[in-house]
Amino acid sequence: MEKSLLIIGFVWPEPKSSAAGSRMLQLIAQFQNQGYIVTFASTANTSNNTFDLSQIGVLTKDIFLNDSSFDDFISNLNPSIVVFDRFMTEEQFGWRVAEQCPEALRILDTEDFHGLRKARALAQKEGIEVSKDHLQNDTSKREIASIYRCDLSLIISEAEMDILTRQFKMPESLLYYLPFLLECTSNDHVNQLPSFEVRKHFITIGNFLHPPNYDAVLYLKQKIWPLIRQQLPTTELHIYGAYQSQKAVQLHKEKEGFLIKGFADDAHEVMQKAKLCLAPLRFGAGLKGKLVDAMQNGTPCVMSTIAAEGMFGNLEPNGVVEDDPEAFAQKAVQLYTNPAVWKDKQEYGFKILKERFNTTSFENQFADKVATLSGNLKAHRQSNFIGNMLQHQTLQSTKYLSKWIEEKNSNK
Known part of the structure; x- marks a missing residue:
């Protein structure tokens, strides 16, 4: 029946x-x-x-x-x-x-x-x-x-x-x-991911209709990105998300490297090109899909406590958790420029996916x-x-x- x-x-x-x-x-x-x-x-x-x-x-x-x-x-x-x-x-x-x-x-x-x-x-x-x-x-x-x-x-x-x-x-x-x-990330997938040396720039991603995402973009624009840009003047922050509003589009500033990219047809592709994902969410709930996207594509993250909530259990995060904007920016710069630590954080992400979100479990x-x-x-x-x-x-x-x-x- x-x-x-x-x-x-x-x-x-x-x-x-x-x-x-x-x-x-x-x-x-x-x-x-x-x-x-x-x-x-x-x-x-x-x-x-x-x-x-x-x-x-x-x-x-x-x-x-x-x-x-x-x-x-x-x-x-x-x-x-x-x-x-x-x-x-x-x-x-x-x-x-x-x-x-x-x-x-x-x-x-x-x-x-x-x-x-x-x-x-x-x-x-x-x-x-x-x-x-x-x-x-x-x-x-x-x-x-x-x-x-x-x-x-x-x-x-x-x-x-x-x-x-x-x-x-x-x-x-x-x-x-x-x-x-989630399905386990295969070794073949991991081996085919772009290396630290090939990747460049920062990324953040999230539906603009979701208020915590827009607030995080605004927070980046006003408090965090200027501090990162001071130390890494040629880097860019690529901001992806569906349903971008006019107020979001107005934040686009090419001279500042703050680029509103809009809807990503393939989130995996754009995430793999980036060296670091930023997720400074100041409110919200649940688990954050952007962190999963980042871990699946080997992109370490700098994130707030709210963003990290419920993701890692007793495991090391796939990056750095920080709430103070100045410390957030400093740790983002450090992780962006340190290939050895970056690689360790990438490996932590694969481990988290396997041990915390494997569908067979x-x-x-x-x-x-x-x-x-x-x-x-x-x-x-x-x-x-x-x-x-x-x-x-x-x-x-x-x-x-x-x-x-x-x-x-x-x-x-």
């Missing part, structure tokens, strides 16, 4: 534009390996960067907000599992899934802890350390309610697992650590977790009283608001 899985996407996957897009394709592969026929549905519009899911055998469906046509669609599909891509889709469609397919296992892929990112953005704006007041923001409340309403939530970072269990007292039974799932345990939950769903839900309570209370208000909007739209 075929097993059916529905993913409700916040957006259509764009692996060339964001780490979230790559993460979604990794998840799809995991469920396909478990024998599931995967359907991906979304209310979002596609773009030129949207991945063609039909290439990997995934069915697709356009769905609509506040529209009962979704009820007919999911009832006919009757999936064994429904995956919500970020908590916003669970808020929008969770009650419909629960009504139409009550026996379906409901999994939330958080992508990252949005409430943590919001807390850090608030603290950054105020120029102070993150406090409990920052963490207890409205986004955190919505997201944690969504986690309780689901049967399992996938958490991409060990740091976020710790925050959710220690500070928010979330039951571990509702959370599952599942980081980036996670796929069997994840498959077992899904199978165990599916076979014991009733007991699992009975032990989650808060989730049951929120399912009863919160989603009732969402449900009737949605029905009111649908009725209003039908009378136009």
Whole structure:
């Protein structure tokens, strides 16, 4: 008997534009390996960067907000599992899934802890350390309610697992650590990478629609790059990212070697040409795709504590972690000009990929977790009283608001 899985996407996957897009394709592969026929549905519009899911055998469906046509669609599909891509889709469609397919296992892929990112953005704006007041923001409340309403939530970072269990007292039974799932970097790939001597210039990369990325570019422009450029006057910083805004384009200054390059059709190619990746993120959450890109292509990094969070465990980083802008710039210059240390940091990156994010280290345990939950769903839900309570209370208000909007739209 075929097993059916529905993913409700916040957006259509764009692996060339964001780490979230790559993460979604990794998840799809995991469920396909478990024998599931995967359907991906979304209310979002596609773009030129949207991945063609039909290439990997995934069915697709356009769905609509506040529209009962979704009820007919999911009832006919009757999936064994429904995956919500970020908590916003669970808020929008969770009650419909629960009504139409009550026996379906409901999994939330958080992508990252949005409430943590919001807390850090608030603290950054105020120029102070993150406090409990920052963490207890409205986004955190919505997201944690969504986690309780689901049967399992996938958490991409060990740091976020710790925050959710220690500070928010979330039951571990509702959370599952599942980081980036990557193929091993082969020796042939490593041997073919450009050497230290061939590479030149600095790089940073990231979707410009993501506020932490734009903030990091601005921080580089104002605080860090002038200090690097003073010591390395012929070097350039190449800044890549999808959806560059006009305010980002205006930062382009050829005389300063600060070059806004825009969308990179092949992130691996541009990363391999660079000698060093800079990632001075001042807020954010989750794992950073730019660091994975760098490690896969043998490009050491100078990064902030926020950028490094959850990436390295007990292993040495593939570069230097520094938050002070002057020290950040100095260490970037030192690493850029020292081939022996650069080579060591490159090797650390390959080791991190193998020991921390190798897909074979996670796929069997994840498959077992899904199978165990599916076979014991009733007991699992009975032990989650808060989730049951929120399912009863919160989603009732969402449900009737949605029905009111649908009725209003039908009378136009």
